[in-house]
Amino acid sequence: MPDFFVLFDNLKRTSVLSVLRFNRQTKPKRGSQMSQLNSILSLFEITDKNIIVKQISTKISPTGLHIHTINADLINDPIRCPHCGFKTLIKNGKHLSHIRLGTLNDGRYQLDLNKQRYLCRNCHETCGALTDIVQTNATFSNNIKQQVVILAKKSLPAKTIAEILAISNSSVQRILNSLSTQPYRIKKLPEHLCFDEFRSCHHLMSFNCCDAVTHQCVVMLPDRLSKHIIDYFESHFSLTERATVQSVVVDMNAAYASFIHQLFPNSVVIIDRFHIIQLAGRALDKERVH
Ligand SMILES: [Zn+2]
Secondary structure, X not given: OOHHHHHHHHHHHHHHHHHHXXXXXXXXXXXXXXXXXXXXXXXXXXXXXXXXEEEEEEEEOOOOOEEEEEEEEEOOOOOOOOOOOOOOEEEEEEEEEEEEEEEEOOEEEEEEEEEEEEEEOOOOOEEEOOOOOOOOOOOEOHHHHXXXXXXXXXXXXXXXXXXXXXXXXXXXXXXXXXXOOOOOOOOOOOOEEEEEEEEOHHHOEEEEEEEOOOOOEEEEEOOOOHHHHHHHHHHHOOHHHHOOOXXXXXXXXXXXXXXXXXXXXXXXEEEOHHHHHHHHHHHHHHHHHO
């Protein structure tokens, strides 16, 4: 081979080697990059090691909200088929799930999770990789549901919770309804009822109704507004059920007497002895002091 070609060949080799060396020096290690990207999940208390973050992208919604999308893979290789128990699973594509994570620095974060799917060669059933950050077929992560409950316990209105977590008002209601148990509805109204009020939180007077015989609570309402009391009994009990009530014991609150016959057409209004004696005692005290 002539000297010129030997020199050219050597130059080509060194340039290729230098490019390889350059690439090796500048390209960050795959593991360290992944761990940096995965660290964002720890902000949302996601510690599932099967979730591998690939990239994070940001876009601005028409309302000016920053929407950060975390693109990740969920790879959780099950050894046996959950349907038949045989070790006959093969990879069968991926399923993309959109999971809402919550807000951070006024930006909304969502996780686009590619879940690995598997096909069983024995029973021909399919299954997928599992994670505990979200329930099956749910859009909201368990963390965001927990945040809704924590904020609701602070007596914040649903609209405010929705604004804080950048979710819709109806989603807040749906999450709360799914996590709360419906109050027990008594099948039959007692024949004798007692109405009274008591001072509850925020210096408000709440309404309490109980069975006059057994003293078991029938309902407790957050306020004592006539409208809400009428709404409760009319929406929970039919007229036939309400017609079975024979007496309602009340204090001297004139507002109750105005709608008791409307709610319970066959009832008699009885003023509680305690309140009559209390009134007489107070009047006597006032006159004595005077
Ligand atoms: Zn199977």
